[in-house]
Amino acid sequence: xxxxxxxxxxxxxxxxxxxTLDCVYETRDTTYYLFWYKxxxxxxxxxxxRRNSFDEQNEISGRYSWNFQKSTSSFNFTITASxxxxxxxxxCALSDAYGFNDYKLSFGAGTTVTVRA
Amino acid sequence: EPEVTQxxxxxxxxxxxxxxxxxxxxxNHLYFYWYRQILGQKVEFLxxxxxxxxxxxxxxxxxxFSVERPDGSNFTLKIRSTKLEDSAMYFCASRGATQTQYFxxxxxxxxx
Numbered sequence: 575x576x577x578x579x580x581x582x583x584x585x586x587x588x589x590x591x592x593x594t595l596d597c598v599y600e601t602r603d604t605t606y607y608l609f610w611y612k613x614x615x616x617x618x619x620x621x622x623x624r625r626n627s628f629d630e631q632n633e634i635s636g637r638y639s640w641n642f643q644k645s646t647s648s649f650n651f652t653i654t655a656s657x658x659x660x661x662x663x664x665x666c667a668l669s670d671a672y673g674f675n676d677y678k679l680s681f682g683a684g685t686t687v688t689v690r691a
Numbered sequence: 692e693p694e695v696t697q698x699x700x701x702x703x704x705x706x707x708x709x710x711x712x713x714x715x716x717x718x719n720h721l722y723f724y725w726y727r728q729i730l731g732q733k734v735e736f737l738x739x740x741x742x743x744x745x746x747x748x749x750x751x752x753x754x755x756f757s758v759e760r761p762d763g764s765n766f767t768l769k770i771r772s773t774k775l776e777d778s779a780m781y782f783c784a785s786r787g788a789t790q791t792q793y794f795x796x797x798x799x800x801x802x803x
Binding site for chain 1: 722724726732733734735736739741746747780782784786789790791792793794795796797799
């Protein structure tokens with residue numbers, strides 16, 4: 575069964591600090607996809623990144639970076655020089671096709687990030 | 692940029708009433724999903740839909756729920772007889788050939 579664990583419930587930082595969000599996953603499939611979504615206070619779910627299981631290259635996009643380590647089943651997300659607009663709930667999610675489950679997303683519990691000015 | 696839209700944004704209903712939540716997926720997408728998020732909790736999968744039929748559903752998606760693609764653009768979720776515990780944010784999502792699901796803004800359903 576798929577499982578995604580985000581051990582950090584809440585993180586509070588002061589603006590310009592870096593913040594790292596942890597995500598650990600479990601899957602029986604050899605091909606799977608990992609995602610991060612952002613949920614701002616307005617409530618929508620905004621796609622941030624997708625990483626394929628066969629591509630362990632880390633990625634940087636502006637102030638966001640992601641560290642995928644298959645050996646530890648982790649897909650961590652770092653916000654560098656945080657800003658107040660980064661305040662949101664961040665969800666890590668996993669999809670695979672094991673048992674033909676049609677790539678549904680299994681979400682972690684989310685980490686609430688509060689950036690104080 | 693194409694996006695998923697959902698209507699209504701908010702819906703208040705009495706217990707036992709039927710509600711229909713509407714979604715317009717991204718136009719060239721073929722896979723459609725409904726998820727729900729009870730306040731303060733994680734996002735949970737309800738159902739996936741492809742080629743005009745349900746491809747997978749969760750334990751939550753019981754006989755009170757149904758989905759339909761009545762025309763070439765809309766994708767609906769019907770709850771036949773709402774319960775208090777159906778109060779949640781309902782998200783529609785769609786994807787094309789890639790594995791990335793794009794979500795609509797959600798419908799906040801409150802059952803009184």
